[in-house]
Amino acid sequence: MHMHKEALLRTALAFLKNEHDALEALQETTYRAFKNIHTLKEPSYAKTWLIRIVINYCQDQLKKDKRFVRNGEYVDSSVSDDLTQIELQEALSMLSPADQQLIYMKYFQDVKIKDIATIEKIPEGTVKSRLHKTLRTLRRHFEDKGGIDHV
Incomplete structure (x- = not known):
């Protein structure tokens, strides 16, 4: 522990x-x-x-x-007054709970794709494709808002 x-x-x-x-x-x-x-x-x-x-x-x-x-x-x-933090939270909140969990594990916790697959009991390829789809959704969200373009 x-x-x-x-x-x-x-x-x-x-x-x-x-x-x-x-x-x-x-x-x-x-x-x-x-x-x-x-x-x-x-x-x-x-x-x-x-x-x-x-x-x-x-x-x-x-x-x-x-x-x-x-x-x-x-x-x-x-909630921080930092605009970037607020925008990030807003973008994450529009994702499904499963996609939020995937982003938190991969990018906030640095959990490896292999370990995410084990946790979720799904193939690694599924994790990769879900991650790709979720990042594309976030990227589109920020592009539409004219915000961060390096997600």
């Missing part, structure tokens, strides 16, 4: 947008991991397994707490 604490916390923050909730997610992930350690078949996939636990917990919390407001944007009381 100590080795992967930072990656797990970043993942929780990316989903929950709140440090207190992210820390709670980390605690719950720790509990669930120790409770279900016997289900981990391959120790080399511990990080992947833990990230899957934290993602599942975060998604459950988002559904349970109904943290969505207009247009699927997350409630976030600590």
Whole structure:
């Protein structure tokens, strides 16, 4: 848990947008991991397994707490005034939850495509094609807004 604490916390923050909730997610992930350690078949996939636990917990919390407001944007009381950050959040909010998760894992958590495929239980080629399609959607969004053209 100590080795992967930072990656797990970043993942929780990316989903929950709140440090207190992210820390709670980390605690719950720790509990669930120790409770279900016997289900981990391959120790080399511990990080992947833990990230899957934290993602599942975060998604459950988002559904349970109904943290969505207009247009699927997350409630976030600590939104930075930085325009780029706001534009990025807006662009990400227009994606499906599955595509958001893919972007967070790949670009915010630096999870390898192979590991994403393992987490999602889909072929690596599917991960690559979904990633390509999602990036194309984001690129179009920014081009239409006349914004960032280097996504």
